[in-house]
Amino acid sequence: MSAETDLQKTPLHALHLELGARMVPFAGYDMPVQYPAGVLKEHLHTRAAAGLFDVSHMGQVIVKAKSGDNADAARALETLVPVDVLGLAPGRQRYALFTNKTGGILDDLMIVNRGDHFFVVVNAACKDADFAHLEKQIGNTCTVTPLPERALIALQGPKAEAALASLAPETAAMKFMDVATVKLAGTDCIVSRSGYSGEDGYEISVPNEKAEELARALLAIDGVMPIGLGARDSLRLEAGLCLYGNDIDTTTTPAEAALNWAIQKVRRTGGARAGGFPGADAVLKGLDAGVTRLRVGLKPEGKAPVRGHTALFADEAGSQKVGEVTSGGFGPTVEGPVAMGYVAADFAATGTTLYAEVRGKYLPVTVSALPFITPGYKR
Amino acid sequence: MLKFTEEHEWLLVEGDVATVGITTHASEQLGDLVFVELPEAGATFAKGAAAATVESVKAASEVYCPLDGEIVEVNQAIVDDPSLVGSDPEGAAWFFKLKLANPADAAALLDKAAYEALIA
Numbered sequence: 143m144s145a146e147t148d149l150q151k152t153p154l155h156a157l158h159l160e161l162g163a164r165m166v167p168f169a170g171y172d173m174p175v176q177y178p179a180g181v182l183k184e185h186l187h188t189r190a191a192a193g194l195f196d197v198s199h200m201g202q203v204i205v206k207a208k209s210g211d212n213a214d215a216a217r218a219l220e221t222l223v224p225v226d227v228l229g230l231a232p233g234r235q236r237y238a239l240f241t242n243k244t245g246g247i248l249d250d251l252m253i254v255n256r257g258d259h260f261f262v263v264v265n266a267a268c269k270d271a272d273f274a275h276l277e278k279q280i281g282n283t284c285t286v287t288p289l290p291e292r293a294l295i296a297l298q299g300p301k302a303e304a305a306l307a308s309l310a311p312e313t314a315a316m317k318f319m320d321v322a323t324v325k326l327a328g329t330d331c332i333v334s335r336s337g338y339s340g341e342d343g344y345e346i347s348v349p350n351e352k353a354e355e356l357a358r359a360l361l362a363i364d365g366v367m368p369i370g371l372g373a374r375d376s377l378r379l380e381a382g383l384c385l386y387g388n389d390i391d392t393t394t395t396p397a398e399a400a401l402n403w404a405i406q407k408v409r410r411t412g413g414a415r416a417g418g419f420p421g422a423d424a425v426l427k428g429l430d431a432g433v434t435r436l437r438v439g440l441k442p443e444g445k446a447p448v449r450g451h452t453a454l455f456a457d458e459a460g461s462q463k464v465g466e467v468t469s470g471g472f473g474p475t476v477e478g479p480v481a482m483g484y485v486a487a488d489f490a491a492t493g494t495t496l497y498a499e500v501r502g503k504y505l506p507v508t509v510s511a512l513p514f515i516t517p518g519y520k521r
Numbered sequence: 522m523l524k525f526t527e528e529h530e531w532l533l534v535e536g537d538v539a540t541v542g543i544t545t546h547a548s549e550q551l552g553d554l555v556f557v558e559l560p561e562a563g564a565t566f567a568k569g570a571a572a573a574t575v576e577s578v579k580a581a582s583e584v585y586c587p588l589d590g591e592i593v594e595v596n597q598a599i600v601d602d603p604s605l606v607g608s609d610p611e612g613a614a615w616f617f618k619l620k621l622a623n624p625a626d627a628a629a630l631l632d633k634a635a636y637e638a639l640i641a
Contacts, residue, residue: 181578182553372552372579445556447576472555472578479556501558501574 152198153293153353161368169266171199174370181372185474188339188377189515192299193369194360197338201269202289202347205276206259209283215260218280219253224396224419226406232257235319235334237404239396240275245424246392247399248275250384254321254334261321261332261347263294265386293353298343298377300518301365306333306344308363313344318519327356335520338374340381342518380473380480382439382512388450389437389468389482395421397428398484400437400512405429436490439510440467440481440498446505447472447479448498454485455497460504464489464496473514480514481507524627525636526587531611537624540615541587543575546640548610552577554603559595559617566590566619568626573616575606587630589622 149172158165163174174196176184187193207214216227223238230236232255240248249268254261264272269288276286297306307314310324313333321334324346332347348356360366375385384390390399407413411426419425442448447470454465470481481498489496492511497504522534529547532539543551556576566572566586573584595617599605606614621627631639 175579176552180553182555185578376578446558447556447581449581472576474555474578 150199152196153350154196154198154295154357157354157357158196158368163368163370166371168371169199171266173199174368176370176372177368179367181370181376182474184367184369184373185376187367188299188341188369188373189475190300191365191367192297192301192305192343193339193373194357194366195296195298195369195374196293196357197296197345198293198353199266200294201264201266201272202292202294203262203264203273203276204259204287204289205262205280206285206287207283208285212255212258212260215284216255218284219260220409220415221419222275222279223253224405224409224422224425225253226408227253227260228415229406229408230255233321235321235336239401239404240272241396241419241421241425242392243421245395245421245428247386247390247394247396248272248392250386250390252334252336254332256321256332263345267387289347291350292347293350295346295348295353295357295360296337296343297346297360297366298337298339298341298369300342302341302343303520305360305363305366309359318521327352327359331356338381338383339377340383340513340515340517341377342520376471376474379469379471379482380475380514381517382482382514384437385469394437394484395428395433396425398433398435398437402429432487434487435465435484436487437468437482437484438490439512439514440470440483440496440507441510441514442479442481442498443506443508445478446500448481448500448505448507453499454483454507455499455504456489458497458504460497460499467498476514482512485509522627523633524630525633526585526630527639528585528587530584530587532587532627532630534621534624534627537621538593539588539590539619539621539627541617541619542615543584543606543610544636545610548607551575551582552579554606557599557603557606559600560592562592562594564592566592575603584616586619588619588626590619591622592617593620594618
Protein backbone atom coordinates (compact mmCIF):
# COMPACT_ATOMS: atom_id res chain seq x y z
CA MET A 143 0.00 0.00 0.00
CA SER A 144 1.38 3.40 -0.87
CA ALA A 145 1.43 6.15 1.71
CA GLU A 146 -1.00 8.19 -0.36
CA THR A 147 -3.79 5.67 -0.08
CA ASP A 148 -3.58 6.04 3.69
CA LEU A 149 -4.14 9.78 3.56
CA GLN A 150 -7.35 11.12 4.98
CA LYS A 151 -9.58 13.45 3.00
CA THR A 152 -11.45 16.48 4.25
CA PRO A 153 -15.09 17.05 3.21
CA LEU A 154 -13.79 19.60 0.67
CA HIS A 155 -11.39 17.17 -1.05
CA ALA A 156 -13.50 16.76 -4.20
CA LEU A 157 -13.92 20.54 -4.42
CA HIS A 158 -10.15 21.04 -4.22
CA LEU A 159 -9.65 18.65 -7.14
CA GLU A 160 -12.41 20.36 -9.11
CA LEU A 161 -10.70 23.72 -8.50
CA GLY A 162 -7.45 22.33 -9.89
CA ALA A 163 -5.52 22.21 -6.64
CA ARG A 164 -2.13 20.57 -6.37
CA MET A 165 -2.52 18.15 -3.47
CA VAL A 166 0.19 17.21 -0.99
CA PRO A 167 0.28 15.05 2.12
CA PHE A 168 0.05 17.19 5.26
CA ALA A 169 -0.45 15.87 8.80
CA GLY A 170 -1.93 12.66 7.40
CA TYR A 171 -4.34 14.44 5.06
CA ASP A 172 -4.34 14.97 1.31
CA MET A 173 -4.41 18.77 1.27
CA PRO A 174 -4.26 21.55 -1.35
CA VAL A 175 -0.85 23.26 -1.31
CA GLN A 176 -1.91 25.62 -4.06
CA TYR A 177 -4.54 26.21 -6.73
CA PRO A 178 -3.80 27.20 -10.34
CA ALA A 179 -3.26 30.87 -9.35
CA GLY A 180 -0.14 29.82 -7.42
CA VAL A 181 1.22 30.66 -3.97
CA LEU A 182 2.34 34.19 -4.83
CA LYS A 183 -1.02 35.36 -6.22
CA GLU A 184 -2.98 33.51 -3.54
CA HIS A 185 -0.97 35.24 -0.83
CA LEU A 186 -1.40 38.71 -2.33
CA HIS A 187 -5.08 38.09 -3.00
CA THR A 188 -5.69 37.22 0.66
CA ARG A 189 -4.08 40.49 1.76
CA ALA A 190 -6.03 42.48 -0.85
CA ALA A 191 -9.43 40.76 -0.88
CA ALA A 192 -10.45 37.45 0.70
CA GLY A 193 -9.10 33.91 0.76
CA LEU A 194 -10.91 30.71 1.63
CA PHE A 195 -8.85 28.02 3.37
CA ASP A 196 -9.79 24.45 4.14
CA VAL A 197 -8.44 23.78 7.62
CA SER A 198 -10.68 20.80 8.31
CA HIS A 199 -7.64 18.71 9.17
CA MET A 200 -7.34 20.60 12.44
CA GLY A 201 -8.73 19.04 15.58
CA GLN A 202 -11.99 20.27 17.10
CA VAL A 203 -13.06 19.07 20.51
CA ILE A 204 -15.65 19.92 23.14
CA VAL A 205 -14.73 19.97 26.82
CA LYS A 206 -17.74 19.95 29.12
CA ALA A 207 -17.81 19.78 32.91
CA LYS A 208 -19.49 16.67 34.27
CA SER A 209 -20.81 18.84 37.10
CA GLY A 210 -22.68 20.98 34.59
CA ASP A 211 -20.84 24.07 35.85
CA ASN A 212 -18.73 25.51 33.04
CA ALA A 213 -16.36 27.04 35.60
CA ASP A 214 -15.33 23.49 36.51
CA ALA A 215 -14.31 22.91 32.88
CA ALA A 216 -12.40 26.20 32.96
CA ARG A 217 -10.57 25.13 36.12
CA ALA A 218 -9.77 21.77 34.55
CA LEU A 219 -8.38 23.41 31.40
CA GLU A 220 -6.30 25.75 33.55
CA THR A 221 -4.45 22.67 34.85
CA LEU A 222 -3.17 22.13 31.29
CA VAL A 223 -2.56 25.65 29.95
CA PRO A 224 -0.86 28.74 31.45
CA VAL A 225 -3.81 30.83 30.37
CA ASP A 226 -6.72 32.57 32.09
CA VAL A 227 -9.61 30.31 31.10
CA LEU A 228 -11.86 31.18 34.05
CA GLY A 229 -11.75 34.82 33.01
CA LEU A 230 -12.69 34.08 29.43
CA ALA A 231 -16.19 35.41 28.85
CA PRO A 232 -18.85 33.40 27.02
CA GLY A 233 -18.60 34.06 23.29
CA ARG A 234 -14.88 34.79 23.49
CA GLN A 235 -11.82 32.89 22.28
CA ARG A 236 -8.26 32.90 23.56
CA TYR A 237 -4.92 31.54 22.32
CA ALA A 238 -3.40 28.91 24.60
CA LEU A 239 -0.56 26.41 24.91
CA PHE A 240 -0.49 22.89 26.27
CA THR A 241 2.74 22.70 28.26
CA ASN A 242 4.67 19.65 29.41
CA LYS A 243 6.44 18.94 32.70
CA THR A 244 9.60 20.75 31.60
CA GLY A 245 7.72 23.83 30.40
CA GLY A 246 7.98 22.85 26.75
CA ILE A 247 5.05 23.30 24.39
CA LEU A 248 2.99 20.23 23.44
CA ASP A 249 0.75 22.20 21.10
CA ASP A 250 -0.78 25.62 20.61
CA LEU A 251 -4.52 25.91 20.45
CA MET A 252 -7.59 28.10 20.64
CA ILE A 253 -10.01 27.87 23.56
CA VAL A 254 -13.56 29.18 23.16
CA ASN A 255 -16.07 29.71 25.96
CA ARG A 256 -19.38 28.56 24.51
CA GLY A 257 -21.38 29.27 27.67
CA ASP A 258 -22.11 25.73 28.81
CA HIS A 259 -18.90 24.15 27.49
CA PHE A 260 -15.51 24.95 25.97
CA PHE A 261 -14.78 24.45 22.28
CA VAL A 262 -11.10 23.81 21.59
CA VAL A 263 -9.25 23.82 18.26
CA VAL A 264 -5.82 22.18 18.02
CA ASN A 265 -3.24 21.44 15.34
CA ALA A 266 -3.84 18.58 12.92
CA ALA A 267 -0.53 16.84 13.56
CA CYS A 268 -1.05 16.93 17.33
CA LYS A 269 -4.77 16.28 17.55
CA ASP A 270 -4.76 12.61 18.52
CA ALA A 271 -2.16 13.27 21.22
CA ASP A 272 -4.07 16.34 22.39
CA PHE A 273 -7.37 14.49 22.64
CA ALA A 274 -5.65 11.72 24.63
CA HIS A 275 -3.94 14.33 26.82
CA LEU A 276 -7.28 16.02 27.60
CA GLU A 277 -8.98 12.71 28.30
CA LYS A 278 -6.17 11.47 30.53
CA GLN A 279 -5.62 14.68 32.46
CA ILE A 280 -9.13 16.07 32.91
CA GLY A 281 -11.37 13.17 31.84
CA ASN A 282 -12.34 12.58 35.45
CA THR A 283 -14.13 15.93 35.73
CA CYS A 284 -14.92 16.68 32.09
CA THR A 285 -16.25 14.89 29.05
CA VAL A 286 -13.87 15.29 26.15
CA THR A 287 -15.63 14.91 22.81
CA PRO A 288 -13.68 15.19 19.55
CA LEU A 289 -15.75 16.47 16.63
CA PRO A 290 -14.61 14.56 13.52
CA GLU A 291 -18.06 15.28 12.09
CA ARG A 292 -17.18 18.97 11.72
CA ALA A 293 -15.13 20.68 9.02
CA LEU A 294 -13.29 23.99 9.49
CA ILE A 295 -13.15 26.74 6.89
CA ALA A 296 -11.17 29.96 7.28
CA LEU A 297 -12.14 33.11 5.41
CA GLN A 298 -9.36 35.68 5.64
CA GLY A 299 -8.65 39.12 4.26
CA PRO A 300 -10.01 42.67 4.21
CA LYS A 301 -13.05 41.59 2.17
CA ALA A 302 -13.87 38.66 4.47
CA GLU A 303 -16.27 40.78 6.53
CA ALA A 304 -18.32 41.91 3.54
CA ALA A 305 -18.29 38.41 2.07
CA LEU A 306 -19.54 36.66 5.20
CA ALA A 307 -21.97 39.48 5.99
CA SER A 308 -23.63 38.88 2.62
CA LEU A 309 -24.61 35.45 3.96
CA ALA A 310 -25.00 36.34 7.66
CA PRO A 311 -25.16 40.11 8.33
CA GLU A 312 -24.70 39.72 12.08
CA THR A 313 -21.08 38.54 11.62
CA ALA A 314 -20.00 42.07 10.62
CA ALA A 315 -20.45 43.30 14.19
CA MET A 316 -18.20 40.62 15.69
CA LYS A 317 -14.85 41.77 17.09
CA PHE A 318 -11.50 39.99 16.95
CA MET A 319 -11.76 36.75 18.99
CA ASP A 320 -15.56 36.93 19.32
CA VAL A 321 -17.31 33.61 18.71
CA ALA A 322 -20.97 33.10 17.84
CA THR A 323 -23.36 30.49 16.56
CA VAL A 324 -24.34 31.60 13.08
CA LYS A 325 -26.76 30.03 10.60
CA LEU A 326 -24.85 29.34 7.37
CA ALA A 327 -25.74 26.87 4.60
CA GLY A 328 -28.95 26.30 6.53
CA THR A 329 -27.17 24.96 9.59
CA ASP A 330 -25.66 26.14 12.87
CA CYS A 331 -22.00 26.99 12.46
CA ILE A 332 -19.50 28.12 15.09
CA VAL A 333 -17.98 31.31 13.74
CA SER A 334 -14.97 33.02 15.32
CA ARG A 335 -13.43 36.28 14.20
CA SER A 336 -9.88 35.07 14.03
CA GLY A 337 -7.36 33.40 11.77
CA TYR A 338 -3.78 32.63 10.89
CA SER A 339 -2.98 35.15 8.17
CA GLY A 340 -2.49 38.45 9.98
CA GLU A 341 -5.65 39.70 8.29
CA ASP A 342 -9.14 40.25 9.57
CA GLY A 343 -11.31 37.23 8.98
CA TYR A 344 -13.28 34.32 10.33
CA GLU A 345 -12.93 30.65 11.10
CA ILE A 346 -16.10 28.64 10.59
CA SER A 347 -16.78 25.23 12.10
CA VAL A 348 -19.42 23.58 9.94
CA PRO A 349 -20.90 20.05 9.87
CA ASN A 350 -19.05 17.92 7.30
CA GLU A 351 -22.12 17.39 5.14
CA LYS A 352 -22.63 21.16 4.78
CA ALA A 353 -18.99 22.14 4.30
CA GLU A 354 -18.94 21.98 0.52
CA GLU A 355 -22.21 23.89 0.20
CA LEU A 356 -20.81 26.63 2.46
CA ALA A 357 -17.46 26.71 0.66
CA ARG A 358 -19.19 27.02 -2.72
CA ALA A 359 -21.44 29.80 -1.40
CA LEU A 360 -18.40 31.72 -0.15
CA LEU A 361 -16.36 31.13 -3.32
CA ALA A 362 -19.28 32.47 -5.39
CA ILE A 363 -18.91 35.85 -3.68
CA ASP A 364 -16.93 38.46 -5.57
CA GLY A 365 -13.39 38.72 -4.19
CA VAL A 366 -13.23 35.28 -2.55
CA MET A 367 -10.61 32.89 -3.90
CA PRO A 368 -9.45 29.45 -2.68
CA ILE A 369 -6.05 29.54 -0.98
CA GLY A 370 -3.74 26.60 -0.38
CA LEU A 371 -1.38 25.65 2.43
CA GLY A 372 1.55 27.28 0.64
CA ALA A 373 0.13 30.77 0.97
CA ARG A 374 -1.25 29.92 4.42
CA ASP A 375 2.36 29.42 5.50
CA SER A 376 3.76 32.58 3.89
CA LEU A 377 0.86 34.63 5.28
CA ARG A 378 1.37 33.41 8.85
CA LEU A 379 5.14 33.88 8.57
CA GLU A 380 4.74 37.54 7.55
CA ALA A 381 2.26 37.87 10.41
CA GLY A 382 4.89 36.53 12.84
CA LEU A 383 2.68 33.63 13.91
CA CYS A 384 4.27 30.39 15.11
CA LEU A 385 3.91 27.11 13.28
CA TYR A 386 3.86 24.26 15.76
CA GLY A 387 6.66 21.80 15.01
CA ASN A 388 8.78 24.52 13.39
CA ASP A 389 8.82 27.54 15.68
CA ILE A 390 7.56 25.97 18.88
CA ASP A 391 7.76 22.42 20.20
CA THR A 392 8.49 20.45 23.36
CA THR A 393 12.01 21.95 23.54
CA THR A 394 10.83 25.58 23.57
CA THR A 395 9.23 27.31 26.54
CA PRO A 396 6.63 30.08 26.15
CA ALA A 397 9.12 32.77 27.23
CA GLU A 398 11.75 31.53 24.78
CA ALA A 399 9.08 31.57 22.09
CA ALA A 400 8.24 35.20 22.94
CA LEU A 401 4.70 34.13 23.76
CA ASN A 402 4.63 35.93 27.13
CA TRP A 403 1.55 37.83 25.90
CA ALA A 404 -0.38 34.55 25.90
CA ILE A 405 0.07 34.14 29.66
CA GLN A 406 -2.27 36.47 31.54
CA LYS A 407 -1.23 38.12 34.80
CA VAL A 408 -3.55 35.96 36.90
CA ARG A 409 -1.56 32.83 35.98
CA ARG A 410 1.86 34.44 36.50
CA THR A 411 3.97 34.68 39.63
CA GLY A 412 1.99 36.77 42.15
CA GLY A 413 -1.28 36.21 40.31
CA ALA A 414 -4.38 34.85 42.06
CA ARG A 415 -4.10 31.54 40.16
CA ALA A 416 -0.35 31.52 39.50
CA GLY A 417 1.04 28.26 38.14
CA GLY A 418 -0.91 25.05 38.47
CA PHE A 419 -0.19 23.85 34.93
CA PRO A 420 2.47 21.38 33.73
CA GLY A 421 5.98 22.79 33.91
CA ALA A 422 4.79 25.90 35.75
CA ASP A 423 8.10 26.34 37.56
CA ALA A 424 10.07 26.42 34.33
CA VAL A 425 7.50 28.51 32.47
CA LEU A 426 7.21 31.14 35.19
CA LYS A 427 10.96 31.21 35.78
CA GLY A 428 11.35 32.01 32.10
CA LEU A 429 8.92 34.91 32.45
CA ASP A 430 10.41 36.19 35.72
CA ALA A 431 14.13 35.72 35.24
CA GLY A 432 14.36 35.90 31.48
CA VAL A 433 15.67 33.29 29.09
CA THR A 434 18.97 32.57 27.37
CA ARG A 435 17.49 32.36 23.89
CA LEU A 436 14.55 34.06 22.23
CA ARG A 437 12.38 33.70 19.16
CA VAL A 438 12.87 36.79 16.99
CA GLY A 439 11.98 38.05 13.55
CA LEU A 440 14.80 37.95 11.01
CA LYS A 441 14.93 40.09 7.89
CA PRO A 442 17.55 38.95 5.37
CA GLU A 443 19.21 42.01 3.87
CA GLY A 444 19.61 40.51 0.40
CA LYS A 445 17.16 38.78 -1.89
CA ALA A 446 17.97 35.18 -0.98
CA PRO A 447 15.38 33.43 1.20
CA VAL A 448 16.81 31.98 4.41
CA ARG A 449 14.97 28.76 5.22
CA GLY A 450 14.26 26.80 8.38
CA HIS A 451 17.25 25.07 10.05
CA THR A 452 19.71 27.63 8.66
CA ALA A 453 22.45 28.35 11.20
CA LEU A 454 22.89 31.93 12.44
CA PHE A 455 26.25 33.38 13.39
CA ALA A 456 27.37 36.52 15.20
CA ASP A 457 30.15 37.14 12.70
CA GLU A 458 30.61 37.16 8.97
CA ALA A 459 33.25 34.43 9.21
CA GLY A 460 30.76 32.01 10.73
CA SER A 461 32.83 31.23 13.82
CA GLN A 462 30.32 32.01 16.59
CA LYS A 463 26.99 30.25 16.18
CA VAL A 464 24.25 32.12 18.04
CA GLY A 465 21.04 30.61 16.74
CA GLU A 466 18.99 28.91 14.09
CA VAL A 467 16.18 29.84 11.73
CA THR A 468 12.95 27.94 12.43
CA SER A 469 10.76 29.31 9.60
CA GLY A 470 11.89 31.25 6.60
CA GLY A 471 10.88 32.00 3.08
CA PHE A 472 9.77 34.73 0.76
CA GLY A 473 7.17 37.22 1.89
CA PRO A 474 5.12 38.28 -1.13
CA THR A 475 3.66 41.31 0.67
CA VAL A 476 7.04 42.33 2.10
CA GLU A 477 8.43 41.69 -1.40
CA GLY A 478 11.48 40.02 0.06
CA PRO A 479 12.70 37.23 2.26
CA VAL A 480 11.41 36.97 5.84
CA ALA A 481 12.24 34.53 8.62
CA MET A 482 12.03 33.84 12.31
CA GLY A 483 14.23 31.80 14.58
CA TYR A 484 15.85 31.42 17.96
CA VAL A 485 18.93 33.43 18.89
CA ALA A 486 20.98 33.78 22.06
CA ALA A 487 19.48 36.52 24.23
CA ASP A 488 22.59 38.69 23.85
CA PHE A 489 21.94 38.84 20.12
CA ALA A 490 18.16 39.22 20.22
CA ALA A 491 17.90 43.02 20.26
CA THR A 492 16.03 44.47 17.29
CA GLY A 493 18.50 45.84 14.79
CA THR A 494 21.27 43.32 15.56
CA THR A 495 22.99 42.06 12.42
CA LEU A 496 23.54 38.30 12.29
CA TYR A 497 24.86 36.10 9.51
CA ALA A 498 22.93 33.19 8.03
CA GLU A 499 24.87 30.32 6.49
CA VAL A 500 23.30 29.71 3.08
CA ARG A 501 25.09 27.46 0.59
CA GLY A 502 28.50 28.22 2.07
CA LYS A 503 27.99 31.98 2.26
CA TYR A 504 27.25 34.10 5.31
CA LEU A 505 24.35 36.38 4.43
CA PRO A 506 23.51 39.33 6.68
CA VAL A 507 20.11 39.23 8.41
CA THR A 508 18.71 41.84 10.78
CA VAL A 509 16.85 40.95 13.97
CA SER A 510 13.45 42.55 13.38
CA ALA A 511 10.24 43.17 15.24
CA LEU A 512 7.37 40.85 14.41
CA PRO A 513 5.05 40.95 12.55
CA PHE A 514 6.51 41.99 9.20
CA ILE A 515 3.13 43.35 8.09
CA THR A 516 0.52 45.52 9.81
CA PRO A 517 -2.20 43.14 11.02
CA GLY A 518 -5.78 43.83 10.01
CA TYR A 519 -7.43 42.41 13.12
CA LYS A 520 -10.73 44.12 13.92
CA ARG A 521 -10.33 44.74 17.64
CA MET B 522 21.03 20.01 -31.05
CA LEU B 523 18.35 20.24 -28.32
CA LYS B 524 18.77 17.79 -25.45
CA PHE B 525 17.13 17.19 -22.09
CA THR B 526 18.04 15.63 -18.75
CA GLU B 527 16.08 13.55 -16.29
CA GLU B 528 16.58 16.45 -13.86
CA HIS B 529 14.37 18.58 -16.14
CA GLU B 530 17.00 20.75 -17.76
CA TRP B 531 17.24 21.56 -21.43
CA LEU B 532 20.47 22.11 -23.36
CA LEU B 533 20.84 23.77 -26.70
CA VAL B 534 24.22 22.48 -27.88
CA GLU B 535 26.00 24.59 -30.47
CA GLY B 536 29.56 23.40 -31.12
CA ASP B 537 31.20 22.92 -27.72
CA VAL B 538 28.91 25.35 -25.86
CA ALA B 539 25.53 24.39 -24.39
CA THR B 540 22.93 26.94 -23.35
CA VAL B 541 21.20 25.45 -20.31
CA GLY B 542 17.83 26.15 -18.74
CA ILE B 543 14.99 24.38 -16.95
CA THR B 544 12.06 22.87 -18.79
CA THR B 545 8.53 24.21 -18.89
CA HIS B 546 7.49 21.14 -16.90
CA ALA B 547 10.05 21.95 -14.19
CA SER B 548 8.98 25.58 -14.14
CA GLU B 549 5.35 24.59 -13.69
CA GLN B 550 6.24 22.24 -10.87
CA LEU B 551 8.29 24.91 -9.08
CA GLY B 552 5.63 27.61 -9.29
CA ASP B 553 6.39 31.32 -9.09
CA LEU B 554 10.09 31.82 -8.56
CA VAL B 555 11.21 34.61 -6.25
CA PHE B 556 14.98 34.12 -6.25
CA VAL B 557 17.60 32.77 -8.65
CA GLU B 558 21.26 32.29 -7.83
CA LEU B 559 23.60 31.60 -10.73
CA PRO B 560 27.22 30.44 -10.77
CA GLU B 561 30.14 32.72 -11.59
CA ALA B 562 31.46 32.75 -15.12
CA GLY B 563 34.67 30.72 -15.12
CA ALA B 564 33.44 28.21 -12.54
CA THR B 565 33.77 24.57 -13.51
CA PHE B 566 31.27 21.85 -12.58
CA ALA B 567 31.10 18.11 -12.89
CA LYS B 568 27.97 16.54 -14.32
CA GLY B 569 25.31 16.38 -11.58
CA ALA B 570 26.85 19.07 -9.36
CA ALA B 571 24.56 21.83 -8.10
CA ALA B 572 25.29 24.80 -10.36
CA ALA B 573 22.38 27.14 -9.65
CA THR B 574 19.60 27.55 -7.09
CA VAL B 575 16.02 28.56 -7.69
CA GLU B 576 13.58 29.42 -4.92
CA SER B 577 9.82 29.62 -4.89
CA VAL B 578 7.83 31.10 -2.01
CA LYS B 579 7.89 27.66 -0.42
CA ALA B 580 11.18 25.97 -1.18
CA ALA B 581 14.66 26.05 -2.64
CA SER B 582 15.67 23.72 -5.48
CA GLU B 583 19.02 23.04 -7.10
CA VAL B 584 19.69 23.19 -10.81
CA TYR B 585 22.30 20.58 -11.68
CA CYS B 586 25.06 20.90 -14.22
CA PRO B 587 23.97 18.58 -17.03
CA LEU B 588 27.49 17.73 -18.25
CA ASP B 589 31.09 18.43 -17.22
CA GLY B 590 32.10 21.91 -18.23
CA GLU B 591 32.97 25.53 -17.51
CA ILE B 592 30.46 28.36 -17.15
CA VAL B 593 31.18 30.93 -19.85
CA GLU B 594 28.15 33.19 -19.45
CA VAL B 595 25.17 33.56 -17.10
CA ASN B 596 21.77 35.17 -17.68
CA GLN B 597 21.56 38.13 -15.29
CA ALA B 598 18.02 38.84 -16.54
CA ILE B 599 16.57 35.94 -14.52
CA VAL B 600 18.43 37.08 -11.39
CA ASP B 601 16.94 40.55 -11.80
CA ASP B 602 13.48 39.14 -12.56
CA PRO B 603 13.00 35.52 -11.46
CA SER B 604 9.42 35.55 -12.81
CA LEU B 605 10.94 35.35 -16.30
CA VAL B 606 11.63 31.66 -15.61
CA GLY B 607 7.89 31.11 -15.28
CA SER B 608 6.95 33.04 -18.40
CA ASP B 609 9.61 31.82 -20.85
CA PRO B 610 11.57 28.91 -19.34
CA GLU B 611 12.73 27.40 -22.61
CA GLY B 612 13.60 30.72 -24.23
CA ALA B 613 14.60 34.05 -22.68
CA ALA B 614 15.00 32.48 -19.23
CA TRP B 615 18.11 30.39 -20.00
CA PHE B 616 20.36 30.00 -16.96
CA PHE B 617 23.94 29.69 -18.18
CA LYS B 618 26.17 28.80 -21.10
CA LEU B 619 28.43 25.86 -20.47
CA LYS B 620 31.62 25.13 -22.39
CA LEU B 621 31.51 21.34 -22.52
CA ALA B 622 34.59 19.43 -21.42
CA ASN B 623 33.54 16.54 -23.64
CA PRO B 624 31.06 17.74 -26.29
CA ALA B 625 30.47 14.18 -27.48
CA ASP B 626 28.81 13.36 -24.15
CA ALA B 627 25.77 15.44 -25.14
CA ALA B 628 24.69 12.75 -27.57
CA ALA B 629 23.84 10.42 -24.69
CA LEU B 630 21.30 12.85 -23.14
CA LEU B 631 17.55 12.58 -23.76
CA ASP B 632 16.07 13.87 -27.00
CA LYS B 633 12.77 15.75 -26.99
CA ALA B 634 10.65 12.65 -27.56
CA ALA B 635 12.37 10.75 -24.76
CA TYR B 636 11.96 13.67 -22.36
CA GLU B 637 8.29 14.08 -23.20
CA ALA B 638 7.81 10.37 -22.54
CA LEU B 639 9.53 10.82 -19.17
CA ILE B 640 7.15 13.53 -17.98
CA ALA B 641 4.01 12.07 -19.58
